[in-house]
Amino acid sequence: GVPVESVRGRNGGFRITPGFRTPSLLFTDEEALTTVVGLLLAGEAGLLSDADGAAASAAAKLRRTLPAPLRRRVDNVLGAVTATGSPVLPTPAATRVLLDLADAVRESHEIQLAYLRSDGRRIDRAVRPYGVVAHDGHWYLVAGSGDDVSPRVYRVDRVLRLRRRDSVFRAPPGFDARSHLIARLA
Numbered sequence: 001g002v003p004v005e006s007v008r009g010r011n012g013g014f015r016i017t018p019g020f021r022t023p024s025l026l027f028t029d030e031e032a033l034t035t036v037v038g039l040l041l042a043g044e045a046g047l048l049s050d051a052d053g054a055a056a057s058a059a060a061k062l063r064r065t066l067p068a069p070l071r072r073r074v075d076n077v078l079g080a081v082t083a084t085g086s087p088v089l090p091t092p093a094a095t096r097v098l099l100d101l102a103d104a105v106r107e108s109h110e111i112q113l114a115y116l117r118s119d120g121r122r123i124d125r126a127v128r129p130y131g132v133v134a135h136d137g138h139w140y141l142v143a144g145s146g147d148d149v150s151p152r153v154y155r156v157d158r159v160l161r162l163r164r165r166d167s168v169f170r171a172p173p174g175f176d177a178r179s180h181l182i183a184r185l186a
Contacts, residue, residue, distance in 0.1 A: 027062075029070060030095040035062055036074050073099050080105035080132055097159050101141055104129045108168045113143075114161040115154055122160065128169040131177025132156065135185070142177040144169075151175075153184050 003017035027035070039055045059078075063071055080102040104111045108128075115123050127143035130151055134140075139156035 027066065027070070029073070029099065032062065032066055032070055032074055033077060033095050033099060036077060073103060076106040077102040097156060097162065098132065098139065100162055100164070101129055101132050101156065101159075104162075104164060105131055108171065110165040110167045110169055111143075112163040112165055113154070113159060116158045116160055118158075126165060127152075127154075128171070130171050130175055130180075133178050133181045135178075135181055140181050142180050144172075151180060153181055 003020050004014055005017050006012065006014050036059060039059050063074065066074060077099065101111075103109075110126055110128050113123075113125050113127050115125065117123060125145055127141075127145045129141055129143045131142045132139060133142065141154040141156055141159070142151050143154065144151040
């Protein structure tokens with residue numbers, strides 16, 4: 001339905017007919033992430049009746065409009081983030097932190113984490129991020145570190161800074177970040 005015309009000559013080629021405007025659908029990183037995570041949470045929490053696949057269709061249309069680098073980052077979020085069926089909306093976390101954590105999870109890259117504990121103390125730790133989970137109104141990072149027997153749980157809204165390290169890791173076979181989080185919180 002887009003009118004295209006050809007132009008002959010040395011500088012010829014194909015172009016959209018002058019005066020026709022293509023619909024603009026430009027998202028910032030934050031807007032794209034918000035839309036994708038909204039679809040993810042609504043679907044997993046059962047907030048939408050999705051018998052006709054509307055959420056999946058909307059996500060696919062959104063994906064097609066994104067530039068390749070942002071599409072890869074959104075795909076990383078979709079692959080790395082899980083939700084637990086709680087209808088409570090998560091505490092806002094910095095979009096850039098969620099994007100960077102999802103990248104690290106999908107690419108199995110260690111990160112250097114500056115984190116503010118609940119007692120107000122700051123810790124700096126190298127961690128292996130296994131997954132990001134939205135549960136009961138908060139975002140959580142489930143991650144292992146060299147000195148831990150069992151992975152630890154970090155609230156994402158308390159992450160002060162993170163930096164991707166060059167080292168990669170292998171997640172424990174069959175590890176489920178969502179199940180681990182729920183067991184730890186219980």
